[in-house]
Amino acid sequence: MKQEATLQRGRNVPGLENPGRRSLLVGSAGAMAAVSLLGLTPLAKAEEPKTLPDYAAWKDRSALIVHSANTMETQRGAIGNGVLTPSDRLFVRNNLPAPPESIVADRDAWEVRIEGVKNPKTLTIGDLKKMGVTTVASVLQCSGNGRAFFPHGASGTQWSVGAAGCVMWTGVPLKDVVDTLGGPAEGTRYITSTGGEELPDGLDPKTVMVERSVPVRAMDHALLAWEMNDEPLPLTHGGPLRMVVPGYYGVNNVKYVKNVAFTEGQTTAKIQASGYRIRDIGKKGAPDQPSMWEMNVKSWVTAPLTNTASGRNMIYGVAFGGTVDLEKVDVSLDGGKTWKQARFLGPDLGPNAWRPFVMAADLSPGEYRVVSKATDVKGNSQPEGRTENERGYGHNGWNDHGVTITVG
Amino acid sequence: MKQEATLQRGRNVPGLENPGRRSLLVGSAGAMAAVSLLGLTPLAKAEEPKTLPDYAAWKDRSALIVHSANTMETQRGAIGNGVLTPSDRLFVRNNLPAPPESIVADRDAWEVRIEGVKNPKTLTIGDLKKMGVTTVASVLQCSGNGRAFFPHGASGTQWSVGAAGCVMWTGVPLKDVVDTLGGPAEGTRYITSTGGEELPDGLDPKTVMVERSVPVRAMDHALLAWEMNDEPLPLTHGGPLRMVVPGYYGVNNVKYVKNVAFTEGQTTAKIQASGYRIRDIGKKGAPDQPSMWEMNVKSWVTAPLTNTASGRNMIYGVAFGGTVDLEKVDVSLDGGKTWKQARFLGPDLGPNAWRPFVMAADLSPGEYRVVSKATDVKGNSQPEGRTENERGYGHNGWNDHGVTITVG
Structure with a gap:
């Protein structure tokens, strides 16, 4: 997204262990206006120590680097040596402002539409809970984790190492849901998930919506999760329901998921078509470039x-x-x-x-x-x-x- | 301990799923005086919902049944379906009032004396942290978990199922410490650990001290733990240092451990000699009865x-x-x-x-x-x-x- 591209541009600071903390520069005034519409206003360096935004106020402030109201990184020294990351130390990265807290008031009533299956259906979390359950430990990591180390000043949040954590997800295997609905439509090559964020007025929805396609091979492990670390999934991390694709970069784990479609092609939303694409420096993003799917070692x-x-x-x-x-x-x-x-x-x-x-x-x-x-x-x-x-x-x-x- | 024996006597309430919550009776006035000396005053039924004691104020009150200031049980409905119990929902059972918070102010300075080895030595947690490290998931369960189901009204806290949880412990393998100090003395049959609680005046120390012996076979898995669930071990659960014997009942996991001795015999402390012994109803506890060591399925x-x-x-x-x-x-x-x-x-x-x-x-x-x-x-x-x-x-x-x- 262009808005994000100009949000924070890092300078290279050689030898600095956590360059992201000192390299926050703000983009042009025009970009700032769009950014402001999205509620993604970056916080100025001078504001540190920054307070946590309301929707993440329960997090452990001392464990986090607050890059902006929608981007919070776990301090390298707070990562610990545990097999799981305590929820209050887990990083936060939202592509859009979080929906209101009201969406987790009655969790079981949250609806997700399943399309591109033999029998498309709208299901509540209550329905999903009867279909099956699995618990999987998985690393959640932003595609841009480590961006701060790029000397060319890659745009976007200047994550060092802390845009990652390992958490336990509990939910229904996507495969169980699809089997119940008669299986995927013929020709399915992608699983396309849409987030339930409210889109801001005045912007083309395709340029801001969070809609991601992952290859259908992800179906063997994907789940629709309602719990994280044995607690109801916090709004901060996509509750009441999140598409979790174990082993895939964070962006594919769509928060507040309201639609899951089995599709022949990938979504044309900007976040998929040109965003999260690996390309040479100076190039624009395009659908023929590798997408940020499976994480590397x-x-x-x-x-x-x-x-x-x-x-x-x-x-x-x-x-x-x-x-x-x-x-x-x-x-x-x-x-x-x-x-x-x-x-x-x-x-x-x-x-x-x-x-x-x-x-x-x-x-x-x-x-x-x-x-x-x-x-x-x-x-x-x-x-x-x-x-x-x-x-x-x-x-x-x-x-x-x-x-x-x-x-x- | 006699004090504990008269603390709470449960009535059998057939068919009641969580009898402990409704069967709190208080012992005789004499027992109450001793109990009061120990700070173990049970809370009266009428006080529910009870507040948490200061040393456990950080816990999730809604997940707990507060039996007394030193005994808090996880609600059956709050146990969840996770592989680990979040720390704020874990049960609490102290045999003595917790030491002051000041003992966790400088954790690495806490000292534990290791005796009954070739080269006895006093070690700080700082020293231990250099000797080795292991992380083990283990169920922590009170010996009396399920006591509320005994129809004869077994004395002690009326635990239902919630005096148990599964947590992750990190610390030094006891074996690494002992190896560093030249190995256990000849004839060692027990590992005897002593808690660092301050003993109340006016009572024979042997009748109140927390000192437990476990068979030396436990050495293969025991650890001196300074972390629980990837966080510094809370005072509430025995921090800064706790003897953890994976698979053994809670009482063997001595809190605030200040002395570990490799011994030929078991300690003569009451908590070992007559306490935590399996015997017929009406019998007194004695050293020849089975001790509460390894947990059953x-x-x-x-x-x-x-x-x-x-x-x-x-x-x-x-x-x-x-x-x-x-x-x-x-x-x-x-x-x-x-x-x-x-x-x-x-x-x-x-x-x-x-x-x-x-x-x-x-x-x-x-x-x-x-x-x-x-x-x-x-x-x-x-x-x-x-x-x-x-x-x-x-x-x-x-x-x-x-x-x-x-x-x-």
Whole structure:
């Protein structure tokens, strides 16, 4: 979306561990007007510490970096070493202002229309709850997580590493719903989900609506979720009902989902047609470019991040394979010259979850460049560098995600 | 403890799903005086809805039944269907008043003495954090969970099913600590842990101190934990440091642990010598009776609990094997005449964790007795009835744990 494209443009600040926090620049006055219509006004740097917007007031402010009223990142130091991210520390990224709290007043009454099946039907959450249930742990990650590391100043929120978390989703398998309704229509190639946000007047709906198509192969794992971390899904995170596509980038997990269609083609909404497309720097987005669907293998260190005492230290981090189980994580203390395998910490919650890792290291005084590199069971491994691209999507290079620590 | 024995005496209320809530009777005036010294004053029935005590004020009041300032049970309807229990819904059971909040002001400075090893030493949590780390999901359950179902009116808190939860613990494996200190002394048969509570004046310390011995076989899995659910361990639940013995009843997981000794014999503290012993009704506790160590296989339904609409329903519950992986859970809608296998919900967090289960059922109007029966991989299965015992410990009979629902 153009509005978002000019929202926040980051400067490259070499060596800065969390560049997003210091690189907030505001776009042109014209862009600001559109932005204002959408309620996406970015907060000025001078306003820190910023308060949380009302719809996210329950979150742990101290764990978050507030980029704007619709974009809040988990502090790298608050990611922790758990197999699940507590809800109040999970990042927030809304493409449109959240609907009013009233939509979660009577959760079971929320309606979702299912189309492109043999027997199209409008179902309430109450109906869905009788059709089936599954619980899946999955990493939720914004396509632009790591954007702050792109030196060309990719536009959009300057996420460092904290636009990601691992949470537990509970809902009905999409497959159960579709089976109940007679199966998908012939020729179905995509699952297209539409969010229930109210669209602002004065803008072409196609340019602002949240409607995403994912390939039909996602049906084996997708669910319509009404709970997150064993609690009713908060409005902040898409409640009362969210399309969850485990292993896919955040944008595909459509919030307040009100329509799910099995379609031959992808939606022509801007967020799909030109948004969330990988292309060379300077290029415009287009439907023939790769869309941000399955996540790639990725990891980063979460502690220590700056200084630590000499002697024995525990290096912590998180790693995930998107849709593929992890094989291992290697950690280097010398910027990638030598590597040592870390150990996974805690139970394995499945291929879509992340795994905390830990490595003990005896450190003498000095400066260390700590980097981590995950490898999945199919042999995919994080690259050293970036795949340079206009919007700074899908960054999983291990070099940029490292930290420089001083041992004293 | 005698004080506790007269704290709350339950009447048997046949057919009452949560008898504990209505059967709070207060003991004699003499007992009350001792109880008052300990700060364990039970709250009178008339005070409901009770407020939470200060040290637990952060908990979700609506999810809890407050039996006393030191005993709070999770509502059966608030147990949920998650693989982990959110911390704010977890039950609380303190044997002594909690220490002041000041003990968690500087967590890493907390000291624990390790004795009965080749090189006894006092270690801070800071020291422990460098020795090793593990994360384990484990059911925490009070020995008296289910006490309310004993018809003889077993003394103690009248727990129904909610003195249990499944949480994630992070800390150092006890084995790593002991290895670092040269290994256990010869002849070690028990691990004896002492809590850091301040003991009240005017009472023989042995009669009130929290000091528990577990067999040395527990060393393979025990940990000294400083985190619960990826957050610093709350004071309410034993922070800054707790001995966690996965698969063992709650009392063995000593809070505010300040001393861990490898010993030939068990402690002579009353909580071990005569407390938490399985014996016939009317008998006094004694060291030759079975101690409440490893938990037995158990399950219960969590939804629906009272009324539900006819048609398709999802029956939910939780099940665990203590120290043994689960094989299956069977559910009966006719009080145990016929059974059908339920399905586990969500990832398996290991042998000490619980597993939520679900079973779809098409229900026509009428009354149903819904019971569940778990079986572990060693073939242990829940019995139908109770093992009658003086204090109402270790109840895992499936009959008492069922619910009667009306389908309309």
